[in-house]
Amino acid sequence: MSSSQTPTSETPIVRMDKVNKHFGDLHVLKDIDLEIAPGEVVVIIGASGSGKSTLIRCVNGLEEFQYGHIEVDGNELLPNGKSAKALQTIRTEVGMVFQQFNLFPHLSVLDNVTLAPIKVRGTPRQQAVANARRLLERVGIADQADKSPTQLSGGQQQRVALARALTMEPRLMLFDEPTSALDPEMIGEVLDAMRELARDGMTMMIVTHEMGFAREVADRVIYIHGGQIVEQGPPGVVFDNPQHERTQSFLSRVLKH
Amino acid sequence: MDVTFDFNWAAALASLPHLLPGIPYTLLISFGGLAIGFLIGILFGLMRISPLAWLRIPAIAYIEIFRGTPVLVQVLFIFYGLPQLLGSPINALVAGIAAIAVNSGAYISEIVRGGVQSIERGQREAGLSLGLSRTQAFRYIIWPQALRRMIPPLGNQAIISIKDTSLFSVIGVGELVRQGQVYIATTFTALEVYLMVALLYLAITWSLSLILRLLERKGLVGQ
Numbered sequence: 001m002s003s004s005q006t007p008t009s010e011t012p013i014v015r016m017d018k019v020n021k022h023f024g025d026l027h028v029l030k031d032i033d034l035e036i037a038p039g040e041v042v043v044i045i046g047a048s049g050s051g052k053s054t055l056i057r058c059v060n061g062l063e064e065f066q067y068g069h070i071e072v073d074g075n076e077l078l079p080n081g082k083s084a085k086a087l088q089t090i091r092t093e094v095g096m097v098f099q100q101f102n103l104f105p106h107l108s109v110l111d112n113v114t115l116a117p118i119k120v121r122g123t124p125r126q127q128a129v130a131n132a133r134r135l136l137e138r139v140g141i142a143d144q145a146d147k148s149p150t151q152l153s154g155g156q157q158q159r160v161a162l163a164r165a166l167t168m169e170p171r172l173m174l175f176d177e178p179t180s181a182l183d184p185e186m187i188g189e190v191l192d193a194m195r196e197l198a199r200d201g202m203t204m205m206i207v208t209h210e211m212g213f214a215r216e217v218a219d220r221v222i223y224i225h226g227g228q229i230v231e232q233g234p235p236g237v238v239f240d241n242p243q244h245e246r247t248q249s250f251l252s253r254v255l256k257h
Numbered sequence: 258m259d260v261t262f263d264f265n266w267a268a269a270l271a272s273l274p275h276l277l278p279g280i281p282y283t284l285l286i287s288f289g290g291l292a293i294g295f296l297i298g299i300l301f302g303l304m305r306i307s308p309l310a311w312l313r314i315p316a317i318a319y320i321e322i323f324r325g326t327p328v329l330v331q332v333l334f335i336f337y338g339l340p341q342l343l344g345s346p347i348n349a350l351v352a353g354i355a356a357i358a359v360n361s362g363a364y365i366s367e368i369v370r371g372g373v374q375s376i377e378r379g380q381r382e383a384g385l386s387l388g389l390s391r392t393q394a395f396r397y398i399i400w401p402q403a404l405r406r407m408i409p410p411l412g413n414q415a416i417i418s419i420k421d422t423s424l425f426s427v428i429g430v431g432e433l434v435r436q437g438q439v440y441i442a443t444t445f446t447a448l449e450v451y452l453m454v455a456l457l458y459l460a461i462t463w464s465l466s467l468i469l470r471l472l473e474r475k476g477l478v479g480q
Contacts, residue, residue, distance in 0.1 A: 062382050092388030102383035106401050115397060116387035161383075168388060 013038045013172055013203050014059060019068035021054060021227075028054050029065065030227040036172070041204045043214040043235075046224035047250060052207045055224065056174045059205065060094045061087040073171055092120060095165030099177040101157040103149035103164070109136070110145040113164045120168070128167075135163040139193050155186030159193050166197075173197065175206040211255055215239055223247045269449035272440055276453055279436035283461070286350065286432060287419040290357020294418070295411075297358060298365025305370045316366065323363035329424045332356035336428040349430040353422065361418045368410045372403035412469040416462045423458070433457055 012035035021029040028051045036042055044052045057063040058070060061077060070077040073093055075086040104112050113132035117123040123131075136142045139159040141152075149157055158178060165173060175194065179187040191213050198204060198217050208214060214221055214235060221238040223231045223246075231244045239255075242248045304316035323331065336352040347355075376399045384394030426435040437454040441447050 060386055062386065088388065088390065091386055094386070096383075096386040098379055098383060100377075100379050102377075102379040104380065104383070104398055104402075106405065116389060119393055119397060120388040164387070174386075 010037055012036055013073050014205070015071040016058075017069040017071075019055075019058060019065050019070060021051075021058065021063065021065040028227050029058070032068070032227075032229060034222070034229065036203060036205060038171075038203055039201045040219050041198045041202075041206070041217055042220045042222060043206045043208060043218040044222045044224060045208070045211070045214065045250075045254075050224045051227040052224045053176050054227075056096075056176060056205050056207055059172075059174060060091050060096055062096075092168055093170055094172045094174060095168060095170035096174040096176065097158065097161050097165055097178045099180050101149075101154070101161045101181070103157055103160055105148065105150050107149075108146055109141070109149055109152070109160050112149060112160060113167050116164070117167055132163070132167055135166050136160070138166075138196075139163050140189070153186060154182045155189045158182065158186075158190045162190075162193055162197075170202075172203045172205070175204065175208065177207050177209070179208065179210060209254070211239070211251075223250065225250070265446065265449055268444065268446040269453050272437070272444070272446065272450045272453050275440040276433060276436050276450070276457060279431055279433035280457065280461075282350070282430060282432040282435075283419070283422050283458075286353040286357055286422045286425065286430065287415070287461075289354040290422075291361050291415055291418055293354070293358035294361030294365050294414075297362030298369050301362065301366040302369025302373070305366055306373060320363045320366050323359050324367075328356055328360045328421045329427070331360055332425055332428060349425075349428045352428055353425040353430050353432070356425070357418050357422065360421065361414055364414050364417075365411065368407050368414065369403075371410070372407035373399060375406055376402050408469065408472065412465065415465060419462055419465070420458060 014034065014036040016032050016034040019029055019032040020027070032055060034055075044055065046052045054063050058065050058077075059072060061081065061083075064079070064081040066079050068079065072090045075090050075093075077083050077086060077090065081087075103109075104115070107115065110129065110132055113135060114123075114125070114128040117128040117131065118125060133142060133145060136145055139162055141156050141159055141163075144152055144156060144160075149160060152160065162178075178194065179190050182190060187210070191210060194204070194206070195213075195217055206214075206218075216235075218235045220232055221235045222229055223238060223242075223244070225246050231238060231242060231247045238247065239251065242251055301316040301319055304312040305320065307313050307316075332352055335355050336347055336349060339352075340346045380398050380402065381394050384398040385391070389397065422432055423434045425432055426438060429435065433454055437450045441450050444450070
């Protein structure tokens, strides 16, 4: 897979340094230190409420953090959301796919994909449309371009969401439980599209419960518990020979069925 | 003793030509007021959901004051009260439009707030994650969806405001009820004339309902 591309000495595309986040009294992220290399596929696992979604949502500023420092492709995010300009730049360079797809129901599939390039980048409509059709083709839904997203199946909607994120030509893709809201028979088609993206060398941070997929695609697996990175390493090591007791008990619960 | 109601159809029909001139006034006050009320509603509805207290608090005050006082009192205040402050009289038509504007504006503010807040948080997040600014996310993603959801309650408010204009006969503006009163003063056919007045209101509000239902069927509303 993409493990051969894992760079060793390149400048990391994401650097998180002592990131701490509080929700009121709740300490959601504790001293997160994390570097992601270009082309790396990182899968983040952990129980619900462990902070794994919050962690990736901090990378594109959908969540603020209170202490520490995040750098994304040279743009610095400051605590408490005090970095409006950098945030805008980061968001155009970081794509995100959500659990609930979050397609825009009042726009056609095609307009969902062309909205950001036209409004943010000022791409001429014709060019944005051609690009959108190419991306929809790539995720296997070219023939649905003129439909409303509400007419599509969950799996199709999530592939549109992927195409929509890719249209901004992101340097990094975030996936927040992309298959958790899908019927079982549709999970495969979304994972296939993500697999292909990984194969093409996209840098990806993926929060998922799909352990088989993680083992196959990830360069690195990170286990989070209680807002802390407990263990990380190549999937072979984390899944087959976890060092930490918490990781062992989590995996024994998840992998049993 | 027999009580017999003697409904005079001829008198009812004869009143029509005297009532119809009231319709343009009723429509002008209603829709003129509602159009301004809609603009007020957008402004104050958005201020109402602002995280900034200096925007939010005046909006709350406005909504509470104009939703919590009768529209009749509002129009009397504008028509009889304000000239005392301004030192010059206010045209009755203008006073009527202004009263509908500030009154419906308060209700529409709440409709706007509800519509905008009903859009799932994920819609905004998806927009922001694509690099849209907060303003763009609002304009291209949240507002169009909110507007569709707002149309049924806006239609409801329009019907209420149209009926509210009947109160403005008290300031002498020549709307439907006023025309009826003037006519009755000479003919004493209250039963027939007020029935016709009621039917004319029904014709206006029912047409509006039909248009709204048509929009809904075409899928331009709701979701």
